[in-house]
Amino acid sequence: MAMVLSEDQQLLRDSARSFCQDNAPISVMRRLRDEKSELGYDEAIWQQMIELGWPGMAIAEKYGGFEFGYTGLGLVLEETGRTLASSPLIASVLLGASLLSEAGSEEQKSGLLPQVASGKLRLAVGVDEGPHHNPSRVACTAMKQGAEYVLTGAKSFVLDGHIADKLIVAARTSGEPGSENGISLFLLEAGCQGLQIQRTQMVDSRNAANLVLDQVRISEDSLLGSEGAGFAALDAALDIARIGVASEMLGSVQEVFQRIVEYLKQREQFGVQIGAFQALQHRAAEMYSEIELCKSAVLGALRCLDDPSATAKDRARMASLAKAKLSEVSERVSNEGIQMHGGIGMTDEFDIGFFLKRARVAQQFLGDASFHRDRYATLHNF
Template sequence: MALALTDDERMIRDSAEGFFAEHAPVSELRRLRDSKDPTGFDRELWAKMAELGFAGVAIPQAHGGAGLGMVAAGLIQEAIGRNLSLSPFFSTGILAATLVSRGGSDEQKAALLPKMAAAQMIVALAADEKPRHTPAHIATRAEPSGNGFRLSGVKPFVLDGQVADRLIVAARTSGSEREESGITLFLVDPKAKGVTVEPRSMVDCRNVARVTLEGVELDGADVLGTVGEGLALLEAALDAGRACLAAEMLGIADRAFALTLAYLKTREQFGRPIGSFQALQHRAAHLFCEIELAKSVTLKALRALDEADARAPVFASLAKAKVGEVAKLATNESIQMHGGIGMTDDADIGFYMKRARAAAETFGDFAFHGDRIARLMRY
């Protein structure tokens, strides 16, 4: 299939871009930051996203969602990146939606998915435990207890964990810390006895949480998927997240480039616009080419996920690695070509640089995904 959007996909893209530009621009990010809002996003915005079908875009229609798949989700995430809009779309609408849709029982799907699609429930993934992304490195233990399990461990980086109504926790039911087998996913109520949620703030003004689990009692109905075989389900959700993070970073790079072009056309030096200087034109042309490559690899990854292509994990890692580097280049060049004003809080470009750095590290940086591609391709 050609790496181009269909008419329906262009409609989704245009709708998302218009919505976030109007309702959640960078000025809204500034407002939430300056007010030190503990929620980290506007709940009314999240409700409006549900009304438009955005919140449930990756949730099957049978469970109240739009069922439009990962390309549509990626287009929404790209618009979010372009405007630096804050919402639980990534944690709930992509990661949790994928996990519950793929691994949930009929009862779990009926209980969770309609509420997630209606923006009535926020579900957060609690997986990573180490400073660097290593999905199989799980030390949190789930010991047998009665008819269920007793959960203990620490998850230091849980996106939207501070406002989650449910947590999906990766824990080890067997094996040692680094083994790929023996990992199980559990649905956990953050208000349950033994669960402590501590809010944290990241450099890009987004909130995460440190979640501590101390002897949390669960029963068999809280298991998501199959006991001991949770890594494959977790990786499927992470690949969806990686491809959509690539889409978000594409939006960041594209918007940073647009801001820079506008600045080059208006900022004058020596009596002429600085955009007329050949050295800056060459740098801008190089960046344009890199962004076009990023668009292609991102769309390929999203399409591969929708088509259940066996190579989808490779494309997801390729997109995450490539677009992370492009977003870094775009924001670095934008700061450089803005000059001193780009280093101040008055200019929006600094917000894009911070978000690009955080997104590039989330769920694996360039080095992680380069190594993963080599392993997947059996090098």
């Protein structure tokens, strides 16, 4: 497993970087926030991302994708993290398409994946039901009635839930909340009877929604995978998304750190640049070290996703490693981003606060540091 990028991957990263800097800078994010955009992202920029082929990057060729691998998608997400560019990439591609690929039948995959790859179809995935990520604690039920399932329950923190065309929801067909057995996956139309979708206004100004399922009746054809055995596919798709989100966080962390270092060289107090003070130098050097580890953790995890010989357990281990590490360092660096900028860092006019807000949402999304350390320990049998 090489820990350096290939030439193609470097080119991709460079072009993604200039695209985000030129077309999706942080001012776009500020405008969307100020406008209270219902969509939560910029449609014109999303169309350009589609033209660049980003949604199909990791999707197999036979399903209309480019099969460039998760490392490629991760590099793109890293660049979106630098400018806080929002798009359906996380909900629809990382989560939705991955889950379809993991759990869907041949018919479901060939019907839907090409549409995700071309950006025509936007997906959202509903897993969690409380304030903390816990994919096995599904209480939402699906009762079989004839050729239909009836879904009842609620979902929270569903990314892009209110703008998706279709939703994939985890519901319990047997067993108790907390059990990995008995979880089934269902594909729902956004407008289906009994489904209420309420957008939540989050601190990062991005999209999330809560769902209420009140006797939602769907055909048994909407089941993804086999009844009661959805957890393995769900967790595998979540691992892909965890690594993707860690990639995005890596971009944000590096951007904040770069801004810190520039400010330390520019700001003067007591007649010298504040970067000459050892108290700040050592904190900066420690952050640099932690960020170097973050780069390796993310690249190692992406490589693992692209390694055909890696097992589901290998992927799970690397996903938890990357998400735990990035969540920890992202908290530290985003806090230092405010502190090292002093008073100006507290003003809304200055951009650094956006990174703090996004950092906390990204940390919490799909499991925070303590969730993933616990999972890593379990995967190591202790």
